Each structure stands twice: as structure tokens, then as C-alpha cells.
Amino acid sequence: MFKKMIIKYWPNQQSISLNNTVVDLFIETEKKLESKIDNKSDQYLYLDILNEITKTELLKSILDEFKELILDMIEINLDSKILIKLNTKIVAIFIHRISNNFSLNFKLDYIRCNNIKLKDNYKYSIDYLLIYFIFGSSYIEDNIFLFEKLYTPYNHVKVLLENFIIQIGNVMIKQLISNLNNSININKFFKKQNICNKLYTSNRSIILFLNNLKWQNLIQSYIYEIKSLYNERQKVWIIGSEGITSKYIYLSKSKTIHNLNQIKIIFIFWLEIKDLLIPKTEEFIIQIAKYLLYCSINLFSNLILILIRIIVFYLNK
Structure with missing residues (x-):
């Protein structure tokens, strides 16, 4: 007999149940952060430059x-x-407070934090999390996620929280590296603070790391993010048993399309054309290939028969 899986749902309204669920999630996430959080995904993170202790502290x-x-x-x-409406300012204040209170000796002032260009998925993360944690799932917009908002899985909110923590940490280290300006300053700062990952202790390794990140971000921005937008899914970072990994969740992005530049719109248009034409083209090619194969087999069979008849004819002589 199979045991029936019980899905835990996020509370819909402000209540004691919501408060208790929020506390439970915070405790669960704290425990996860005490385990190993190496980057086990297929992408670089700015957080990778930090050693394990500093990354965990952040x-x-x-x-x-x-x-x-x-x-x-x-x-x-x-x-x-x-x-x-205040999400951008809230995130700026949030990052500023973290940089002031964090034991690492760097501070991102409010002006810099306010000028950090947050991608839509960061903004959406803080929107959804604040609503889930303060008001409950009934205040989320309709048709944003795959499921009915009144039946929001607990694990869904857990994934959003873990993703938010990792993304904010990533943004902060990215801004710190940007403020340090060049690889020599970066190397000096991280060595002086004794917070550097052993893989990136030399100037050359830092340059290679940053170049890989720039190339990855370029491809991500103009190819993978557009494909994710077109397929209405969002990449999120989660903390698993082996470390930091990534997965995709469904996320309606109808509003985001209006803010795309011309190049990205052209790429989406190309994806539409590709999805329309390629299946029909593939079907046509398959049919042609079947026809050619059938003709080739018949031709080959006929040639063999002719050859056998010729051999029989000469043998009878």
C-alpha cells in the first residue's frame, strides 16, 4: 500500500498559524545554512570567491x-x-543594513545600494516573500504560479526564501567587487580580510573567475533569460544536502515582456517562428527520408533480383 503524501500549504491570511509557519521556515533555513553550502550548480556565483566560513556568515x-x-x-x-511599489527602496535599505551589520569590513552606502540594478527576479522575490510572510498567500496575484494561490505549497515559499538569500548575497559580493574596481585591489582586499576561497588566491585566478562570470552573465542575459521568459519559467537557487544547486519553477512573466529591449524582442520572435516551423520542417524531412529509404530498399531489392536472374541465366547455359 502506498502512503498518501500530505502536502503542507502556506497560510492564506494573517493569523497565529501564519506567524508559526514563518518561524518554522526561519528555523528550518537556519539549520540548512549550518551545513555545507558549496556551489554544486553548473554556473558561477560571485559568492564563490568567498571561503566557506565567510559565505555562511554572510x-x-x-x-x-x-x-x-x-x-x-x-x-x-x-x-x-x-x-x-516600494520594493526597490526596501531592497536598497535591506542591503545597506546587511553591509553595516555584517562582520566583514566593507560597507555599501545607501546611495550605492539604491543604484544597484536589480533584475526582475530579485524584485519579484522580495515582493512575493513579503506578501507571503506578512499577509498570507491570498494576497498574491492570480495566475502567477502554476498552482491556485490559496493552495500554495510550503516548499514553494521555502524555495523562494532560499533563492532570495543566495541572490542577495550574490548581488552584494558583485557590488563589492565592482567597488574594488580591478583584480589587484580585489586580491589585496580578500587576502587582507582572509575571506578568499583557496581557488582564487592569485591575481590570475581572479581575472579568469571574473571573465568567466562576465561571459556567463552575457549569455544568460541574451539567451537563457529570454528562453526562460518565453517558456515562463524562472531559475532559482536552493540549498540542498550537497550544497547550492539550481532548479526551474513556473513564473508568469507577461508584465516583463513589455520592458524588453529590441534585441530581446527579436529573439523571442525568433523562438516563436522556430517553434512554429521546426516541428513542421522536421515532419516534412522525416517523411522525405522515409520515402527515400523506401525507394532505396525497393531499388536495392530489384537490383538483387536482377542480379540473381542473370546468374541463374548464365548457370543454365
């Missing part, structure tokens, strides 16, 4: 600050729509 600091942010937002008692 991600824990982000989680702690997020707890404080939730408490502050509850105390202010903002409307959910106003909360969404």
Missing part, C-alpha cells in the same frame, strides 16, 4: 536581517500594494 546575516525586515514591515502596517 548568508546567515542576510537571513537575520530579513527577519528584522519582516518585523519592521509588520510594525509599519503598510498596505500590500504600497509595499510592492
